[in-house]
Amino acid sequence: MQHQLFLLRHAKSDWSTRCHDQLRPLSDRGRRDANRMGNWLREQAIKPARIISSPAERCIQTCHYLLNGLQTNDIKPEIDERLYLASADVIQQLVTGQPENRENVLLIAHNPGLDEFLSAHFTAPLPITEKGKLMSTASMAIISLNGEWSHFNENNLILDDLVRPKDLSAAI
Numbered sequence: 001m002q003h004q005l006f007l008l009r010h011a012k013s014d015w016s017t018r019c020h021d022q023l024r025p026l027s028d029r030g031r032r033d034a035n036r037m038g039n040w041l042r043e044q045a046i047k048p049a050r051i052i053s054s055p056a057e058r059c060i061q062t063c064h065y066l067l068n069g070l071q072t073n074d075i076k077p078e079i080d081e082r083l084y085l086a087s088a089d090v091i092q093q094l095v096t097g098q099p100e101n102r103e104n105v106l107l108i109a110h111n112p113g114l115d116e117f118l119s120a121h122f123t124a125p126l127p128i129t130e131k132g133k134l135m136s137t138a139s140m141a142i143i144s145l146n147g148e149w150s151h152f153n154e155n156n157l158i159l160d161d162l163v164r165p166k167d168l169s170a171a172i
Helices: 028-043 057-070 088-096 113-121
Strands: 002-009 050-053 104-109 140-146 157-163
Touching: 002 113, 028 057, 050 057, 057 104, 088 104, 088 113, 113 140
Parallel strands: 002 104, 050 104
Antiparallel strands: 002 140, 140 157
16 A cells, blocks of 8 residues: 655744743744645645644644645644654654554654654655755655555655745745
C-alpha cells in the first residue's frame, strides 16, 4: 500500500512574548505562512486523513491556520504530547505506529527533531536553505512510503518535495 507522510515544522513564533516555551504563540508572519501552506495543500488537492500536532501553542496555532487555508472543518486534529520537542526516534515511533487504513498523515512538530528524522532517512543531499536550514519554519516535507507504516525506513521512501512558504507564489 502507498502512504504519504507530511512533516510540517510549526510556523514562525513570536519571541517578544515572555512566556513558557510551550505557550509561545505564532507571530504575524507565522500565521500568514501557515495559512499559505494550507492554501497550497488545497491547490494541490491534498487533504490529510489525519493530523497530529505537538501540544505547543505555536504548533496548535499552525494547525488552525493550516486548516483555515485548506478550507475544511472535517479534519479533527489530534494532540500528542510526545511530539513536543520530539527526537527523531520518537517521530519514527509515531510514524511506524500509524494505522494502515490511514493513507496519509500530517505531523506538526519542531526542530531539531524533524531535521534529524529527515537526515536519518535520506542519504542524498537534502535541499537546505542559504542559511543552512532544512526545515525552516512552516516548511513541509512530503514523503511517499511504498509499504506499510510499520516498515517506514530509508529502503522504501521517496522525498517527494520540501515546500517552504517563501518558495510559494505570492498569490497563495
